[in-house]
Amino acid sequence: MRDYEPYFTEDGSVGLYSYSDKDVYHSKFGALTEAWEKFILPAELENMDFENLKVLDVCYGIGYNTKALMSFLINNVKINKKNIFTKILYYVSIGINNILNNKLKLSPPIVTIDDDKKYSFLIDCLDINEELIKLSPLFKTLKTPGEVFDGFVPQLLTCFDSYFILRKIFINIASRFYPKNKKEINELLDLKFKDMHIEKEYKINEYVNYILLNRLYEQFGSEYFNKEFKKIIREKKNRRFFDKSLKKYSQFNQFWGYNKSSRCTLSAFLHNIYYRYLSMRYKKGRFKTIESLFNVNFHINDARKTILALNVQYDLIFLDAFTYTKAPQLWSMEFIEELYKRTAPSGLLMTYSTSAQVRNTLLENNFYVGKIYHKKTGKVIGTIASKDKAKIKYPLTPYEIGLCNTKAGIPYHDPNLSFSSKEILELREYEFRHSELISSSKYMKIRRNTNA
Numbered sequence: 001m002r003d004y005e006p007y008f009t010e011d012g013s014v015g016l017y018s019y020s021d022k023d024v025y026h027s028k029f030g031a032l033t034e035a036w037e038k039f040i041l042p043a044e045l046e047n048m049d050f051e052n053l054k055v056l057d058v059c060y061g062i063g064y065n066t067k068a069l070m071s072f073l074i075n076n077v078k079i080n081k082k083n084i085f086t087k088i089l090y091y092v093s094i095g096i097n098n099i100l101n102n103k104l105k106l107s108p109p110i111v112t113i114d115d116d117k118k119y120s121f122l123i124d125c126l127d128i129n130e131e132l133i134k135l136s137p138l139f140k141t142l143k144t145p146g147e148v149f150d151g152f153v154p155q156l157l158t159c160f161d162s163y164f165i166l167r168k169i170f171i172n173i174a175s176r177f178y179p180k181n182k183k184e185i186n187e188l189l190d191l192k193f194k195d196m197h198i199e200k201e202y203k204i205n206e207y208v209n210y211i212l213l214n215r216l217y218e219q220f221g222s223e224y225f226n227k228e229f230k231k232i233i234r235e236k237k238n239r240r241f242f243d244k245s246l247k248k249y250s251q252f253n254q255f256w257g258y259n260k261s262s263r264c265t266l267s268a269f270l271h272n273i274y275y276r277y278l279s280m281r282y283k284k285g286r287f288k289t290i291e292s293l294f295n296v297n298f299h300i301n302d303a304r305k306t307i308l309a310l311n312v313q314y315d316l317i318f319l320d321a322f323t324y325t326k327a328p329q330l331w332s333m334e335f336i337e338e339l340y341k342r343t344a345p346s347g348l349l350m351t352y353s354t355s356a357q358v359r360n361t362l363l364e365n366n367f368y369v370g371k372i373y374h375k376k377t378g379k380v381i382g383t384i385a386s387k388d389k390a391k392i393k394y395p396l397t398p399y400e401i402g403l404c405n406t407k408a409g410i411p412y413h414d415p416n417l418s419f420s421s422k423e424i425l426e427l428r429e430y431e432f433r434h435s436e437l438i439s440s441s442k443y444m445k446i447r448r449n450t451n452a
């Protein structure tokens with residue numbers, strides 16, 4: 001049995017529940033919203049020179065952090081139109097050559113496409129779970145019953161009040177039509193469609209999943225769509241979590257190859273072939289131009305092993321591991337030390353954790369450490385670290401630093417990055433019991449009394 005089960009989180013994006021951890025992978029309030037609020041917005045990319053951004057996504061999972069980042073970048077790059085047209089020319093010539101069975105001998109490309117390329121984005125994605133990585137582009141990143149309902153209704157009718165009443169009723173009853181497959185997650189499955197809400201700017205750009213899918217094809221070849229994988233995406237209870245058009249695209253790619261797909265689509269629209277040909281070529285040229293800006297690599301292994309082989313200074317590091325009490329391996333002094341070595345001088349490391357222990361591990365590794373605030377509620381929702389003090393907008397207060405120096409802040413150790421979770425937890429437990437540090441509760445009590 002697979003360890004995870006999909007469900008819809010409250011913003012309409014798919015989240016996963018883990019049976020072994022009896023816990024969710026993503027916030028039930030919104031997997032995609034969480035990625036934006038904890039990892040993308042705090043980086044303040046709009047104030048950053050992101051032309052040659054290098055990013056490390058530790059615990060890629062089904063890729064929300066990477067997808068949100070790619071969306072931001074795609075929506076903010078300024079593409080030179082000349083570039084798009086040279087790409088179009090290139091693909092038209094490849095198309096003709098295909099039809100002529102490669103008689104033109106066009107390789108290497110007759111048109112250089114990277115003449116005035118200004119941007120290049122490197123994203124290294126680390127995860128131990130190959131299946132999740134392979135599935136990641138196929139999961140729906142946003143689908144609400146409202147959108148489904150709107151699809152059935154002609155535009156004209158949407159101006160009537162009754163449309164909104166019907167829409168509301170539909171949203172409330174939609175969940176009843178879906179099977180509740182597993183007892184453990186019935187509660188989560190019930191969450192869906194109650195009050196789905198997503199900020200407009202958090203939507204995922206339509207190119208993102210296609211870029212990831214193409215990259216996976218390059219990496220896995222025919223192995224991408226193996227028997228086991230086919231079974232998962234065809235399972236009836238899972239179907240509603242996958243994006244139909246991406247699923248079709250991936251199947252089509254597998255069996256027909258990328259270059260033939262456009263010819264097939266064209267034949268269906270003979271009446272308007274000229275117009276359609278041009279517009280599709282433009283779209284494809286634009287897509288290819290944007291795709292060529294991204295160098296996305298998937299590293300499927302224990303992140304502790306992968307990290308040692310990476311020799312890059314990253315501008316952004318997303319640390320989205322399971323909570324430290326369940327998976328302490330990726331929160332240890334030794335692992336964070338490896339991340340420190342790979343952080344660029346003005347780079348940022350972001351995590352959802354706000355614990356004294358994680359913060360102390362970062363401080364002990366010489367990072368400057370600060371807080372991530374929720375833009376609207378003003379609540380602290382994560383931790384940000386950098387080698388550059390000026391990059392920390394909201395540094396820890398003396399009280400919070402004091403808390404890091406209590407027993408609660410004792411870091412995990414993982415000598416040689418090879419201990420099991422159990423060994424790491426036991427080692428800390430031993431240190432905790434023998435430590436002469438003050439307990440966090442005593443510290444808080446003293447501080448309360450001195451402030452009183």
Ligand SMILES: C[S@@+](CC[C@H](N)C(=O)[O-])C[C@H]1O[C@@H](n2cnc3c(N)ncnc32)[C@H](O)[C@@H]1O
Pocket residue numbers: 025026035059060061062063064065126127128129132301302303304320321322327329330
């Ligand atoms: C909280 S989830 C990450 C969610 C993810 N960022 C997303 O957007 O879907 C934690 C991930 O850590 C991965 N993981 C657990 N232990 C790992 C390890 N030692 N090395 C690499 N990845 C690991 C799991 O496979 C899981 O996908």
